[in-house]
Amino acid sequence: DTGVSQNPRHKITKRGQNVTFRCDPISEHNRLYWYRQTLGQGPEFLTYFQNEAQLEKSRLLSDRFSAERPKGSFSTLEIQRTEQGDSAMYLCASSLDWQDFTEAFFGQGTRLTVV
Amino acid sequence: AQSVTQLDSQVPVFEEAPVELRCNYSSSVSVYLFWYVQYPNQGLQLLLKYLSGSTLVKGINGFEAEFNKSQTSFHLRKPSVHISDTAEYFCAVRNSGAGSYQLTFGKGTKLSVIP
Numbered sequence: 001d002t003g004v005s006q007n008p009r010h011k012i013t014k015r016g017q018n019v020t021f022r023c024d025p026i027s028e029h030n031r032l033y034w035y036r037q038t039l040g041q042g043p044e045f046l047t048y049f050q051n052e053a054q055l056e057k058s059r060l061l062s063d064r065f066s067a068e069r070p071k072g073s074f075s076t077l078e079i080q081r082t083e084q085g086d087s088a089m090y091l092c093a094s095s096l097d098w099q100d101f102t103e104a105f106f107g108q109g110t111r112l113t114v115v
Numbered sequence: 116a117q118s119v120t121q122l123d124s125q126v127p128v129f130e131e132a133p134v135e136l137r138c139n140y141s142s143s144v145s146v147y148l149f150w151y152v153q154y155p156n157q158g159l160q161l162l163l164k165y166l167s168g169s170t171l172v173k174g175i176n177g178f179e180a181e182f183n184k185s186q187t188s189f190h191l192r193k194p195s196v197h198i199s200d201t202a203e204y205f206c207a208v209r210n211s212g213a214g215s216y217q218l219t220f221g222k223g224t225k226l227s228v229i230p
Contacts (some may be wrong), residue, residue: 004158031216042119042205042220043159056217091158095216104152104218106158 004107006092012113013082020078021110025094032075033104034067036060037089049075082114117208121221128196129229136191136224137226138206148189149207150180165189166211176200201228217222228229 005024013019025032028049033103035043046065048056051072061067064082069075079086093104122137140146146161147166151159170182180191189206203225207218 004159033217035218040222042207042222043218045217045219048216056215058217066139093159103161104216105163106160110157111156 004092004105006090006107006110008110009108010045010111010113013114015114016081018078018080019082019112020076021078021090021092021109021112023075023092023094025074025092026096026105029094029096029105030072031095031104032069033093033095034077035091035093036076037091037109038087043091046077049076079112082112084114087114089110117146117210117219119203119206119208119219119222121206123224124222125225125227127227127229130198132189133194134192134196134200135196136204136206136226138189138191140187140189140206140208142187142208142210145211146208147178147207148176150174150178150189150191151205151207151220152184153203153205153223155202160192162204173230184204192214196226196228198228198230200226202226 007022032049034046037043045058047067049069064080067077089109091109093106095104118141120139128134149164150162153159161170165172165182173179178193203223204223205223
């Protein structure tokens with residue numbers, strides 16, 4: 001078990017382009033989360049999956065953002081028509097149901113720079 | 116709605132001195148509390164958590180935190196810091212009830228340990 005894996009680690013894109021990030025959670029973790037972290041801020045919740053179902057979405061997740069988790073395994077986060085304000089670190093986390101509490105394990109993040 | 120306030124954005128401290136990083140939270144429901152550490156260009160690592168029971172919780176790397184319900188605080192302490200503790204520290208809360216698993220983070224405190 002190598003932990004939560006995110007790819008790519010860094011992405012530079014031109015404004016208006018589409019980008020897609022991938023997150024591979026810890027094996028058998030049924031919950032997967034996406035967070036966004038901008039400079040000088042703490043991570044902000046974007047969306048959450050339980051297995052393949054997307055159960056919660058933040059208002060931060062505009063129509064240009066879409067996330068999927070086919071078959072309840074890896075997840076992708078796509079940003080369409082990127083804007084400079086999308087520049088941030090995108091963090092993925094996963095957790096496993098256990099009684100009433102789950103501890104989230106974070107990946108190393110994908111740093112997006114929109115130029 | 117929940118919020119987390121980390122009162123100090125930066126804390127410089129000499130090596131082997133004690134340190135306290137302050138965290139206050141606001142919530143209308145009972146919460147779980149967490150401290151995470153983030154090293155440069157890395158994801159977040161859980162230091163410690165408070166779920167219930169003893170208000171003094173011990174974590175990794177010699178850190179501990181005390182939950183104070185009346186003051187809605189969860190301050191992080193270490194009696195003697197090391198150079199390797201230089202990092203950014205995030206306090207976070209989560210609703211302790213079922214059905215809401217997102218973490219709400221503070222803006223972070225950058226701890227700089229001076230040799």
